[in-house]
Amino acid sequence: VYLLIPIRPSPRPVVPPLVYSEFGDDDELSPQWTSWLIPMFVVANVIVFFATMSVNNCPQHSQHCVARFLGRFSFEHLRDNPLFGPSSQTLEKLGSLDWFRVVEKHQAWRLLTCIWLHAGVIHLAINMLSIVFIGTRLEQQFGFVRIGVIYVMSGMGGSILSSLFIRNDISVGASGALFGLLGSMLSELLTNWTIYSNKIAAFLTLLFVIVINMGIGSLPYVDNFAHVGGFLTGFFLGFLLMARPQIKWLERQHIPQGRRLTSKYKPYQYILWLLSLALLIxxxxxxxxxxxxxxxxxxxxxxxxxxxxxxxSRWSCDSV
Known part of the structure; x- marks a missing residue:
């Protein structure tokens, strides 16, 4: 006796909804790159600093060098440079940002060279530790090309804004590029808002970090214009380079053929992309x-x- 047993179609596998963590670290569908460009940037900055100190050669022109046992790598007197570094003349000779030389002497290359120079060991250490902490994760998530573009373009954006407002001082440092990475983190969170969990906490934390660092930039002898210019450049570049596909696009292999999505990104992401491109240019x-x-x-x-x-009451800003 044959029994007729109705065959029910196998149920379609249930796919758990894909939700990104607050900064995307747990996203298994997003490709993970090995971070090598950010470490190379750090190495390059350190090498340039050693080269700067070698050119500075404090014992050759001063009897009041700090750590004279370092020879030509010893530091200028703390009265002249409290950050344990070279003289301003050496920095100017090697490519610091100087409005007169950029505009009147047509040395536009200083808009880029200044981001590889640092005023001292303390300045270098703070910037490099921050870049490693922020940039490594971003490079792992988005790759070296996009992070490299954001880093260099943000550094240049900071230099341009600084030159527009500061004429009487020279400026050096990778802070503009660093703030560009911070700005890109903020825009990345905003443009991918719908796919994140803990988004409010992430937004408030990031905003707190940005406000604190901008506040520190309002102290004397800190070029906050470079910070602002770098931040804005990175912020707009984040919308251009860091938009993630919508979740349903990533799950499209589980969607029936007749219901496949035609758009990889959400409409608001395209709008932000166009606005950012226009404003950046x-x-x-x-x-x-x-x-x-x-x-x-x-x-x-x-x-x-x-x-x-x-x-x-403790300081003036006459030089700004």
Missing amino acids: AGFVVALVLLFKGEDGNDHCHWCRYLSCIPT
Whole structure:
């Protein structure tokens, strides 16, 4: 006797919803790269610093060097450089950011070379530790090409804004590039908002870090214009380079053929992409035109000087 046993179609496997952690570290579907560019940037900065100290050769021109046992690598007197580093003359000779040389002497290359120079060991250590902490994770998530573009472009954006507002001092450091990485983290969180869990906590934490660092930048002798310029550049680049596909696109192999998605990204991500591209291009073009026309940014924005230095009873901001 044959029994007729109804055959039920196998149920479609249930796919658990894909949810990113607050910064995407637990996303198994996102490719993971080995971070090598950020370590190379750190090594390059350290090598440049040693080369700077070698060129500086403090014992050759001063009897008051710090740590003279280091020979030509000894530091300038702390009265001249409290960060344990070279003289300002050496930094200027090797490519520091200087408005007069950039605009009047047509040395535009200083907009890039200055981000590889540092004023001292303390300056170098703070920047490099921060870059490793922030940049390594970003490179693992998004690859060396995108993070490299953000790093260099943000450094240049910071240099341009700094040159527009600061004329009487030289500026060095990778802080503009570092703040660009911070800015890209913020825009990456915003453009991928719908796929994150713990998004509010991540947003508030990141915002707190940014505000604290911007606040530190308002102290004297800290070039906060480079920080702001780098941050804005990285912020817009984050929308351009860090948008993640919507979750249903990543799960498309489990969606019936007739219901396949036609768009990899959400509409708001395309809108943010277009706005960021337009603002980034316009910002760079306008800033470069104003810079090389010799315009002083302070003439067009009288309150902007307070972005870089807030005068108090303990210090003044006359040099800004």
